[in-house]
Amino acid sequence: MKTYFQIIKNTWAEMMMYRLNFVLWRVRWVVQRLVVYFLWWAIFANRQEIFGYSQSMILTYVLLGSIVGTFVLGTTTMDIGGVINQGNLSNFLIRPVDFFRYYLARDIGDKLLNVVFAVVEIAILVLLLRPPVFVESNIWYILLSVVAVGIGALLYFFFSLLLGFFGFWSSDVWSPRFLSMVIMEFFAGGLFPLDILPKPLFAFARSLPFFYFIYFPIKVYLGQLSVISVVQGLATGLVWVGGLWYIAVLVWKKGLRVYTAEGK
Amino acid sequence: MEGMVISVSHLSKYYKVHKKEPGFLGSMRSLVHRQYETVKAVDDVSFVIDEGELVGFIGPNGAGKTTTLKCLSGLLYPTAGRVSVLDFTPFDRKTAFLKQIALVMGQKNQLWWDLPAMETFLLNKEIYEIPDDVYKKALSELVDLLEVEQILKVQVRKLSLGERMKMELIAALIHAPKVLFLDEPTIGLDVVMQKKMRDFIRAYNELHRSTILLTSHYMEDVRQLAKRVIIIDHGEILYDGKLDQLVKKFAKYKVLSVILETYVPPDKLKEIGELTDYDFPRAVIRVPRSASNVAAAQILQKFPVDDLNIEEPDIEDIIRDVFSQGK
Numbered sequence: 001m002k003t004y005f006q007i008i009k010n011t012w013a014e015m016m017m018y019r020l021n022f023v024l025w026r027v028r029w030v031v032q033r034l035v036v037y038f039l040w041w042a043i044f045a046n047r048q049e050i051f052g053y054s055q056s057m058i059l060t061y062v063l064l065g066s067i068v069g070t071f072v073l074g075t076t077t078m079d080i081g082g083v084i085n086q087g088n089l090s091n092f093l094i095r096p097v098d099f100f101r102y103y104l105a106r107d108i109g110d111k112l113l114n115v116v117f118a119v120v121e122i123a124i125l126v127l128l129l130r131p132p133v134f135v136e137s138n139i140w141y142i143l144l145s146v147v148a149v150g151i152g153a154l155l156y157f158f159f160s161l162l163l164g165f166f167g168f169w170s171s172d173v174w175s176p177r178f179l180s181m182v183i184m185e186f187f188a189g190g191l192f193p194l195d196i197l198p199k200p201l202f203a204f205a206r207s208l209p210f211f212y213f214i215y216f217p218i219k220v221y222l223g224q225l226s227v228i229s230v231v232q233g234l235a236t237g238l239v240w241v242g243g244l245w246y247i248a249v250l251v252w253k254k255g256l257r258v259y260t261a262e263g264k
Numbered sequence: 265m266e267g268m269v270i271s272v273s274h275l276s277k278y279y280k281v282h283k284k285e286p287g288f289l290g291s292m293r294s295l296v297h298r299q300y301e302t303v304k305a306v307d308d309v310s311f312v313i314d315e316g317e318l319v320g321f322i323g324p325n326g327a328g329k330t331t332t333l334k335c336l337s338g339l340l341y342p343t344a345g346r347v348s349v350l351d352f353t354p355f356d357r358k359t360a361f362l363k364q365i366a367l368v369m370g371q372k373n374q375l376w377w378d379l380p381a382m383e384t385f386l387l388n389k390e391i392y393e394i395p396d397d398v399y400k401k402a403l404s405e406l407v408d409l410l411e412v413e414q415i416l417k418v419q420v421r422k423l424s425l426g427e428r429m430k431m432e433l434i435a436a437l438i439h440a441p442k443v444l445f446l447d448e449p450t451i452g453l454d455v456v457m458q459k460k461m462r463d464f465i466r467a468y469n470e471l472h473r474s475t476i477l478l479t480s481h482y483m484e485d486v487r488q489l490a491k492r493v494i495i496i497d498h499g500e501i502l503y504d505g506k507l508d509q510l511v512k513k514f515a516k517y518k519v520l521s522v523i524l525e526t527y528v529p530p531d532k533l534k535e536i537g538e539l540t541d542y543d544f545p546r547a548v549i550r551v552p553r554s555a556s557n558v559a560a561a562q563i564l565q566k567f568p569v570d571d572l573n574i575e576e577p578d579i580e581d582i583i584r585d586v587f588s589q590g591k
Binding site for chain 2: 095
């Protein structure tokens, strides 16, 4: 266990080495959120309700979505393809440390730091802009949405690992990642709630794992889902986690067999 | 067998290399129809290494040294053959195995680039589950041997290559491995630092009785450190034995080093043997081993000689010969 605390500690120390980089990253994030926020603000200028959402619901969705997105999609696993290609994976393999857990610990470090900042930023925005926000009063919905966020984070972790493992077979690790990012940005529901999409498209979105990254946890928080759909959603999310985990382990084992530990 | 730490039998490792013609068209063609070529990096290699041995592994670039080390440390899955290190199959990468070995690659770093080396040591302390007192003792021993007290808290990226290499060694040795694989540990270092590194490796080997397998381009590393060498080229072992035996076995000639008093035309010197170097007053002549005494007498008789030495050829030359024979 102490190993993983040390990894988290080192990850923080590493992030703090590049304070400016980190601050600019946060600024970019805030600006992006503001764009989405004001877009929705404008849409609601002279309306009470759109797509079944009230203004406060949608603004809550957008603001909360930025925090959930920061947590779920914050990762250090982006570099795994490079680590494999440049042969630096060897440094993990010769030590008695589990690669998956090592990166999970790094990710937790990364996520926690980013979330602390995101919460503070959003709190400031809320204080400044004073938007009508929806506060969930049912403790169960809050707890279940936290569970859903955890599931989403694990799901994205394994998904991102798999993208990194392309590195075992190809040196072109960024194209699959970019492609998936484009699809993911849309279907994770970070910009808008997915259920405003036409029915067939929503059904499609629902069949993807990205559905559980941002959209689903917030829907749980907003209390707009029936108990059955919440349980169903959590269960499906868990099945996705199990499936991707299984595939990731399989691909990892296959990959190690073809790993050539090359590079400079 | 008693004391046997590493055993390799009929190890082969082939790589499938994807061939691609240069340019965009070549890329497109390779997308449709990929051509592969099999490269035999290691081909049917066998050897045994006992506890406490310090063995030098030599060969030109691409000979298969590093591939062998990687198979031994569990990084690569062998194409064929059996490898056993401390009674483990390396590729299984069992924790008990990994806790007893270390691999240091001169061109790879495990240190966290943006943090002081100390942070990596602390992480390794946890990874290897080293008790506090053992860790403190090991760290202070290594820090003393390598004289790096003052730079422990400096960001790794700000260290010189030599300093970084020392830190890499500490990170790799903090768990006192029984078996140590060193892949080009002195690469890129200046002469002074190379010597320090060699001194350290020798001291470490004596202190801990650890088994060390070392590859290097620098003959000096091997000459200074290893009693036994394994010469490998094109994935095959050309020689495995004592370094001094190598000279006797493969050096079919001796070298006469002559200092002349007056100038002698090179043609005349060539009558004695193969004139490999002539820069008046110094001439170097190669003669067959058995004829060295006769040749020396001839030189003394025929030419005005200030000084004459009969020498064994340079190990580097012998090895070059071994490699050219192997082709």
